[in-house]
Amino acid sequence: MPPRERVLVVEDNPDLRAYAERLLGGSYAVETAEDGAEALEIARRNPPDLVLTDVVMPRLDGFGLLRELRRDERTRAVPVLMLSARAEESSRVEGLESGADDYIVKPFSAKELVARVASNLRLSRARKEMRDALERRVEERTAQLASALREIESFAYTVAHDLRAPVRAMTGFSQALLEDFGDRLGEEGRDYARRILSAGRRMDGMISDLLDYSRLSREPIELVEADLEGVVLDVLRDLEGVVAERRGVVEVEKPLPRARVHAPTLRRALENLVANALKFTAEGVEPRVRIRAEGRRLWVEDNGIGIAKEHQERIFGVFERLHRPEAYPGTGIGLAIVRKAMERMGGRAGVESEPGRGSRFYLELPP
């Protein structure tokens, strides 16, 4: 048989207290208290299943008790029934609005008291069952997600080993073919071998990028206040070679603010944007890049070929390219990395651009 539900009766009038105890003692385990303060002590020690309380009491009255019960995590959900001699509507409304679950007017009928206690306990039980069911569902879902994440991680790991090996063979042996037997292949044969080599390299690049991208989703990210100028300088140092090769000019509008970021992730995003700005220029045009901050946004502006409105969302997808690889090299993952990087930090990335008029990419930092 399940243990009896526990009811705490709080009443300063000893006769009324005893009466209530008698009425309820048959079906419930009844504890009593003389005032709100004593009741609070008892409730905190061992939260009852229901509290039946008078309003007017010394030390701590019914409303005070209710307030304290609701404030404490352990007793917040316990149903509280108020007993009061004040029958006016205003008192009943005040009682219910203050958070009592029910309001019983003295003198009360025995049957009514028992019925209200039973009904409130029933409601409370139902609420608890729903809460428990919900918590179980959340736990299940979390376990499912954790398991799915582990599957994805092991998939990325498998990709590294299993896909890269045949790709290595493709590039390695087509290179060997060209080097050691090129003179015997003829022009067409050499062309075919070169195409195999090129496709292999592209594939290896895509695998590398995918692993990079998936690592970005898995890494733990912690935001720390950093000097954006330092991050920008790091990026420009890394891209020194590319800037020189493309004969580009990169201008940084100072001062740049400090912000709460994950520096390595922001560097990845910025590096991709600046590398793109240096890459996507029209034939014969030397890239001019400007980096500046405005509000929460870090802007990377270029004098490149620009992007038509209808493509501006698409380009942030994985492996999305607008141009032939011969025109502009790359796997098309740069902007996907930028977007994912900003997402992980609680910010976002976007672009303003028109074809032929350059592009202005922004990294919006979290508030």
Add this chain to the structure above:
Amino acid sequence: MTRRASRPPCILSIEDDPNDQELLRRAFRKAGQGDVLRVVSSVAEAREALGVRLSPCAALLDLKLRGESGFDFLGWLRSSPDARLCRLPVLVLTSSAEEGDLSRSYALGANGFFVKPGDFGELLELAKTVVEHWGIFNRLPAA
């Protein structure tokens, strides 16, 4: 003082992928060190080769192998009572650049960690460098 070791160097490669084996052989050949490389396809074969008093100046070890893994080999090697085996320089040469594999390799006593290059030119450079560093310049204690 001569910088060269007194006998021709030997590099032991433990690699089970036949294509990677062939590419490695080609790289050593192109580096003019075709006789230096000795290739085995499994940890069991490696144990056998090392047991027959083969004294390589370094081992190139793949991690993902059929049967026992590269980690198993490292564990066995570093706990060997034979000082020659226990101190053998091991260079991991693997597809994976995962942080976990990296730290585990060093924790188990690897001396270096290389990611297999996709480009043959880089593999050639790697072969040249490994032979020069571990085969020619490096000294190992007498067995």
